[in-house]
Amino acid sequence: LLALLYHVGRDWLRMLGAMWRSVIERRVGEDRDRRLGWLLVLASIPAALIGFAFEDAIEAAFHGDDDVSRLAICGFLVIGAAVLFVADRYGKRQRDLDHVGAGRALTIGLSQAAALLPGISRSGATMSTGLAFGLTRETAARFSFLLATPITLGAGIYGSRHLLTASHTSTEWVAIAAGFAAAAISGALAIGFLLSWLRTRSMAVFCLERVLLAALVAVLLALGH
Structure with a gap:
């Protein structure tokens, strides 16, 4: 979440202010921040509803510790890459x-639901849909990260209940904080790298990465691991 906020937090603050003004004035008008903010709210609804309704069923079908689930991961990795x-x-x-x-x-918001399937990434699904609609690579990525922010925030709040209610030693809290900081820093660097890359380069290398990962999983399965 902090990695996302580092890159799009100011955009969200600006949009939230514009959305609040639109509520007071009871109109959206042509203001770009108002319009984009409400579009992101609209786009967040489908995946949230589908996730709430079907997450347990998909989890049971595809996320088991068996060869079928691992083969599903391989298949969806290749499908996502294609x-x-x-x-x-x-x-x-x-x-x-x-x-x-x-x-x-x-x-684009609806495509996020594909990430419930193993091997399908949320950002990959939303960027693919954005590109299919003719968005530039950087625009598709930015919309994807803007869209990820409220969902990541909601998931973080939901998941933190278990973290805060469980009992932890001081050493465990230090480890949790270190992991949190490492994830935030590495995530911010990764997002920055991706946005910079997409200004001048294609998605081909990321597609190849997914195919190679699928091949690695398939080889490990064939070797009995």
């Missing part, structure tokens, strides 16, 4: 955030 490659290769890549309307925002 979809991302096609969207990146054949998308027009000409549109910015001003071209994201309610229908496109809702569809």
Whole structure:
């Protein structure tokens, strides 16, 4: 969450202020921050509802400790790579955030639900959908990270209940804090690298990474691991 806020936190603060003004004035108008903020709220709804309704069933079907679940991971890794490659290769890549309307925002938000499947990443699914709609690579990535913020915040709040109610020693709290800091720093660096990369380069290397990971999992399965 901190990694996301480092890169898009100021955008969210600006949008929240604009959204509050739109509530007071009872209109959205042509203000870009108001419009984008409410579109992100709209886009967050489908995945939240689908996750609430089907997460347990999908977890039981695909996330077991057996060969079927591992093969599912391989398959979805390759499928995700193929979809991302096609969207990146054949998308027009000409549109910015001003071209994201309610229908496109809702569809991009809906694509997040694919991340419930093992081997499908939330950011990969949303960026693929954005690219398919003709967004530039950097715009698709930025919209994906903006969209991830409220969901990550909600998941963090939900998960922190167990952390705060459990009893931990001082050593364990230090380890938790160190892990939290390491995740925040590495996440911020990774997001910054990705945004910089996508300004001038394609998604091909990330597609290849997914295929190689799928191949590695398949080899380990074949060797009986």
